[in-house]
Amino acid sequence: MIELDIRPVTGSTGTEAQIATVTLDAPDKLNALDLEGLEELRAAYGVAETAGVRALVLRGEGRAFCAGRDIAGVDAATDDVPAYLDGALTPLLQEMSAFPAPTFAVAHGACLGVGLGLLIATDVVYVADTARIGSPFAALGAVLDSGGHALLYERLGAHRALDLIYTGRLMTGAEAVAAGLFSQVFPADEVDDAAIRAAETAATGATQAFLASKRLIQSLRDERLGLWDAMARENQAQAALQATADYREGFAAFTEKRPPIFTGR
Incomplete structure (x- = not known):
């Protein structure tokens, strides 16, 4: 479900370094993450850190970055919400945020719930014009999680944040960048390459x-x-x-x- 690729790069002045690409690879379920997926992702970041990479790119395979938590088979009445959020997700996001190298993410298609949290925990986010970002939780009777309230309030203010939460409207990639949520927007067929180029530049820099x-x-x-x-x-x-x-x-x-x-x- 989580693929890790570590490869060498050489800068324009001959500097050699390694970059890691971490791929969420469950396109059949829009890369939604269950507990096992969170643990695999945390392990991949640990391996990349041990390898001493000097930049990391996080991406999703298929037509979405990450549609959130994988709730297939979850019983809402007996679900251990704290085990997922407090026990697994928050520690993962904290470790991602503290990763000792520049990190980049490619946001395309659905970037919701946990997927939004993964973007928040990444240093630089390049967004495809096909991205859909926001809070779909109005239809679930649940609350936006993964740090989404902090991001939307800080960047959009209370009124626009609550408007998105109440209505469930999703922002396009261009809207998200224009609102200051993330860094740059690219056509969907260019965004991966843009993130890789930026990671290679950072990896061979200071x-x-x-x-x-x-x-x-x-x-x-x-x-x-x-x-x-x-x-x-x-x-x-x-x-x-x-x-x-x-x-x-x-x-x-x-x-x-x-x-x-x-x-x-």
Whole structure:
């Protein structure tokens, strides 16, 4: 159900690195995820982290990214909701968010419920024009989960977030990008390649600096830092990067008027 591919890439300056592609591969059920699927996905990220990849791409096979939780055979009366959400999903999303390399996702077709949560936990999301994003839970008598309330409220405000939740209307990929939910929109037949190109560029770049920026952005989101606190964190990050080989290489390359060769160290 979850496929993991790790391959080497070479940058324009000859820098070598590895990137991982994680594929949700259950197109017959629109890549919906049950407990076993969540565990497989968590394991794939663990293998990629152990392998030391310098970028990761998450995608879905078939006509959807992920339609949410796989509820086939689930009895609503006896379903252990906390086991799925608190016990499996939230820890997975936390680990995905903390993955120690730049991460990219390809959003196409249905990106709902758990699928939306996977996108929220990814650094950069490239969206196909065929994507459908929102809250279908009005028809289930359930509440939007997987971090969807936080995303919609933060980016759209209370009125537009609740409008989507109450009506169940799904946004197109272009609407989602225009509203600031995600990064860029592409034609469906181009979005995979766009994400791979971006991952290859990041993997052969100054990944330690990228990780510092990733942590800073997460601090701004989670701790609601003010300007001066955020600036202090930036200063601390810059001082820490001074000890890295890539920092010294970047300065040397600038002085010598040549492209930098970053190694991720």
